[in-house]
Amino acid sequence: MEQRILGKTGRNVSIVGLGTWQLGADWGNVDPAQAQAILAASVEAGVTFFDTADVYGDGRSEQAIGKFLADQPGLGVTVATKMGRRMEQRPENYNLANFRQWVDRSRKNLGTDTLDLVQLHCPPTPVYSSNEVYDALDTLVSEGAIRNYGVSVERTDEALEAIRHEGTASVQIILNAFRLKPLDEVLPAAKAAGVGIIARVPLASGLLSGKYSKDTTFAENDHRNYNRKGEAFDVGETFSGVDYELGLKAVKEFEQLVPSGATTAQAAIAWIAAQDGVTTVIPGARNVEQARANAAAAAVSIGKEFDDGVRWIYDHYFREAIHPRW
Numbered sequence: 001m002e003q004r005i006l007g008k009t010g011r012n013v014s015i016v017g018l019g020t021w022q023l024g025a026d027w028g029n030v031d032p033a034q035a036q037a038i039l040a041a042s043v044e045a046g047v048t049f050f051d052t053a054d055v056y057g058d059g060r061s062e063q064a065i066g067k068f069l070a071d072q073p074g075l076g077v078t079v080a081t082k083m084g085r086r087m088e089q090r091p092e093n094y095n096l097a098n099f100r101q102w103v104d105r106s107r108k109n110l111g112t113d114t115l116d117l118v119q120l121h122c123p124p125t126p127v128y129s130s131n132e133v134y135d136a137l138d139t140l141v142s143e144g145a146i147r148n149y150g151v152s153v154e155r156t157d158e159a160l161e162a163i164r165h166e167g168t169a170s171v172q173i174i175l176n177a178f179r180l181k182p183l184d185e186v187l188p189a190a191k192a193a194g195v196g197i198i199a200r201v202p203l204a205s206g207l208l209s210g211k212y213s214k215d216t217t218f219a220e221n222d223h224r225n226y227n228r229k230g231e232a233f234d235v236g237e238t239f240s241g242v243d244y245e246l247g248l249k250a251v252k253e254f255e256q257l258v259p260s261g262a263t264t265a266q267a268a269i270a271w272i273a274a275q276d277g278v279t280t281v282i283p284g285a286r287n288v289e290q291a292r293a294n295a296a297a298a299a300v301s302i303g304k305e306f307d308d309g310v311r312w313i314y315d316h317y318f319r320e321a322i323h324p325r326w
Helices: 032-044 056-071 096-110 125-129 131-142 156-163 186-193 244-255 264-273 288-299 304-322
Strands: 003-005 012-014 049-051 078-083 115-121 146-152 168-174 196-200
Touching: 032 056, 032 288, 056 078, 056 096, 078 096, 078 168, 096 115, 096 131, 115 131, 115 168, 125 156, 131 146, 146 156, 146 196, 156 168, 156 186, 168 186, 186 196, 244 264, 244 304, 264 288, 264 304
Parallel strands: 049 078, 078 115, 115 146, 146 168, 168 196
Antiparallel strands: 003 012
16 A cells, blocks of 8 residues: 655555544444454555544553554554543643653553654644643653654644644644545645644545435444534534535435445545545544455545545535534
């Protein structure tokens, strides 16, 4: 699989990685053995980048990755984790003392002395402009607890602020066919600054898989059930913030663009990877088949007609409601 340098980390990562929120919680239950099989299938398919967070299953996702890498050392997989969502979301909680505690817990979960990449996990907006926060992160680098740091954001203005700071190695942001705003300023700014872009929620929580209908039901502990209106966290994380039924209509249009030989999901992932400035795309997988199919999206070719179609769908269905919000 094609590899790209992940911003200021200097590390080569696959253009399709693996998001591991599903291996922890909030998408229904995942059996530990199945989690290991998903990780193995991804690596076998060429994936060299795992994204996780300390809050995914309260550490279960990190622990699953840690076990996998301990059992199979030397795979060359870069692991990015995220921190900050296990505590009340107040700017003052983002300080060196808490960072040390959070990082130490993640190091234990992942079974490593030094974390490859730690990202602030969608903190309160003022955190992105706090010099004290970046100084604390620089301290963790100098102490050898982390190699690099980045941010995960909800909004484009937060991404642009983080990119301004010299130590920011990467920005993780929602980017998919139903969320195009990052193309306007964030991707060009990141490219100019040498900052990597990790594109998350690439399938709009599964909408862009083309497998859902108005009759689809989700488990009680699946965020696509309990966070439809942002009851638990930013609604932009669930179906990219789009209305579910409107999203189903747009998917029908999207399916008409999909090239022969590719699935709807693969086309959606490949379109993101084709955008100038994107380093890696991190779809999740609930089973081995999904993991393999997602990785295969790296070989799908996207042309101008497809790209034009995606932009038409966004303008027609979503721009008015989505563009101003994130």
